[in-house]
Amino acid sequence: MAVVLAVDWGERRMGIAVCDALQILASGRPTLLVRSLADAVSQVLAVARGELAERIVVGWPLQLSGERGSSAQAAERFASALRAACDLPVELLDERLTSSLAEQRLAEAGGRRRRDKGRIDQGAAMALLEDWMACDAVRRGAAERSAAPQEPGPEGPA
Numbered sequence: 001m002a003v004v005l006a007v008d009w010g011e012r013r014m015g016i017a018v019c020d021a022l023q024i025l026a027s028g029r030p031t032l033l034v035r036s037l038a039d040a041v042s043q044v045l046a047v048a049r050g051e052l053a054e055r056i057v058v059g060w061p062l063q064l065s066g067e068r069g070s071s072a073q074a075a076e077r078f079a080s081a082l083r084a085a086c087d088l089p090v091e092l093l094d095e096r097l098t099s100s101l102a103e104q105r106l107a108e109a110g111g112r113r114r115r116d117k118g119r120i121d122q123g124a125a126m127a128l129l130e131d132w133m134a135c136d137a138v139r140r141g142a143a144e145r146s147a148a149p150q151e152p153g154p155e156g157p158a
Contacts (some may be wrong), residue, residue: 001021002053006132010121014044019133023133024127040081044048054088058079058092
């Protein structure tokens with residue numbers, strides 16, 4: 001398994017989270033303040049190098065209907081720019097409701113929404129990474145099951 005970096009895309013702030021090599025725990029990293037697409041790519045790649053990440057997952061803010069709005073298109077441009085700037089796999093993952101989950105977690109921990117926007121972005125990146133790890137575990141389990149030798153049933157081999 002590999003260290004994965006998750007990015008909660010934003011035009012001014014980006015939440016960052018990274019998982020351990022066993023893909024058990026998602027940990028938040030400081031929220032990045034960015035000025036441009038090039039700055040965002042540069043900062044994310046610097047974090048990816050520092051964390052020894054082998055994959056980058058970018059939050060894809062689809063609308064609740066599943067349609068791509070301007071934010072989703074901006075995240076797609078960012079993911080494309082990352083792909084062009086590095087050799088790591090970069091994928092988009094539906095991030096609907098991750099910010100809401102992060103706000104709820106923050107409120108339960110006693111945080112304040114207005115003052116803690118950076119922590120909300122960080123929490124959204126953690127939720128995104130947790131979703132990715134869960135999906136990846138399912139994919140790995142399915143691959144392992146399909147690769148396992150089939151035992152013959154009571155009627156013998158199929």
